[in-house]
Amino acid sequence: QPTAIEQLDAFIRGTRSGRAAFVQTVTAPGREGSAPRTKTSSGVFAFERPARFRFDYKKPFEQIIVADGQTLWLYDVDLNQVTARPQAQTLASTPAAIVATASSVSALQNHFVLENGPEVEGLQWVLARPRQAEGALQSIRVGLREGRGGVDLVALEILDAFGQRSTLRFSDFERNPSLPASLFQFKPPPKADVLRP
Amino acid sequence: CATTPRPDTIQPALGRHNHWQGRFALRVDDGQDQAFYAPFELHGNMQEAWLRLYSPIGTVLAELRWGPGGAQLNRDGRIELYDSPESMSEALLGTRIPFAAWFDWLDGIPTEAPGWAVDLANYPMGRLHAVRTDPQPSVDLRIILEDARSS
Numbered sequence A: 001q002p003t004a005i006e007q008l009d010a011f012i013r014g015t016r017s018g019r020a021a022f023v024q025t026v027t028a029p030g031r032e033g034s035a036p037r038t039k040t041s042s043g044v045f046a047f048e049r050p051a052r053f054r055f056d057y058k059k060p061f062e063q064i065i066v067a068d069g070q071t072l073w074l075y076d077v078d079l080n081q082v083t084a085r086p087q088a089q090t091l092a093s094t095p096a097a098i099v100a101t102a103s104s105v106s107a108l109q110n111h112f113v114l115e116n117g118p119e120v121e122g123l124q125w126v127l128a129r130p131r132q133a134e135g136a137l138q139s140i141r142v143g144l145r146e147g148r149g150g151v152d153l154v155a156l157e158i159l160d161a162f163g164q165r166s167t168l169r170f171s172d173f174e175r176n177p178s179l180p181a182s183l184f185q186f187k188p189p190p191k192a193d194v195l196r197p
Numbered sequence B: 001c002a003t004t005p006r007p008d009t010i011q012p013a014l015g016r017h018n019h020w021q022g023r024f025a026l027r028v029d030d031g032q033d034q035a036f037y038a039p040f041e042l043h044g045n046m047q048e049a050w051l052r053l054y055s056p057i058g059t060v061l062a063e064l065r066w067g068p069g070g071a072q073l074n075r076d077g078r079i080e081l082y083d084s085p086e087s088m089s090e091a092l093l094g095t096r097i098p099f100a101a102w103f104d105w106l107d108g109i110p111t112e113a114p115g116w117a118v119d120l121a122n123y124p125m126g127r128l129h130a131v132r133t134d135p136q137p138s139v140d141l142r143i144i145l146e147d148a149r150s151s
Helices: A004-014 A087-091 A095-101 B085-093 B099-105
Strands: A017-028 A037-048 A052-059 A063-067 A071-076 A081-086 A112-116 A124-130 A137-147 A150-160 A165-175 A193-195 B019-028 B034-044 B049-054 B060-067 B070-075 B078-082 B116-119 B127-132 B139-149
Touching: A004 A112, A004 A124, A004 A137, A004 A150, A037 A095, A052 A095, A063 A095, A081 A087, A081 B034, A095 A137, A095 A150, A193 B019, B060 B085, B070 B085, B078 B085, B085 B099, B099 B116
Parallel strands: A081 A193
Antiparallel strands: A017 A037, A017 A165, A037 A052, A052 A063, A063 A071, A071 A081, A112 A124, A124 A137, A137 A150, A150 A165, B019 B034, B019 B139, B034 B049, B049 B060, B060 B070, B070 B078, B116 B127, B127 B139
């Protein structure tokens, strides 16, 4: 039985690209006696190593996040606004790096301390704690499972410095689909406000 | 022409609330594309409140809290103290948010704020738009309100 970290390494080495539907559930800790509130959103996630990924949020509102290798684009359809930031600046220690852009476990270990977590709900969990202590994230847990032809990404759980937990559950995971290059290119719509803070 | 509200946008019930959730986009027209975009959650009133700004994947980017004791900005694991919510918002967003008016705008009340003009025509569809022309540089603030409650 391989360890969770060995499973993560097999996942990284075995999946050049991937696509899955996701449901994201954010649970804010109960504040001053009010019950914890959860917020759910859903969409499609795709990635292609080494540095490209895309989140298409469909519900409750449309929002597109594209990392094209140089720039991280964030487009809110209703607000018709695009913010574009250099990808390097935002990427290394974000959850996306773990599943989509890291080239190997050892590369990940430059930014995270990795630990084998216990098996829960039939998933092998890797616990990753950012080496940069002061950041906005406390820990990230990656849930993996042996699938057909390799290791499948099933869950990503992010605990931030405020104790807020965001969990992404992936389904219908496709390993190494051939994805059109255009999927990771973002062209702002003509009338959209494009900002590069 | 009156556009029919899309089914998934809310009709914020009129009346006073103390909890709002949505997204806001702030642009400072100073030629450096100073901009801030984030889903937010605001709880409280002008006297005592917290405002949380989120990343798209649901983590908290920053929390602004204020009350009788003062104003406190919590981000990246450090806490900064300010004398007012307005000076705190300037430190984070690059511009002073007129919070006294903002609470009213979020309830569909077009309260005046010096230098600002607010457009609440689309408030029934949860859309707010405010522009500051004085002082320069001008600031464009757009808010989409997803939920307004009085918990």
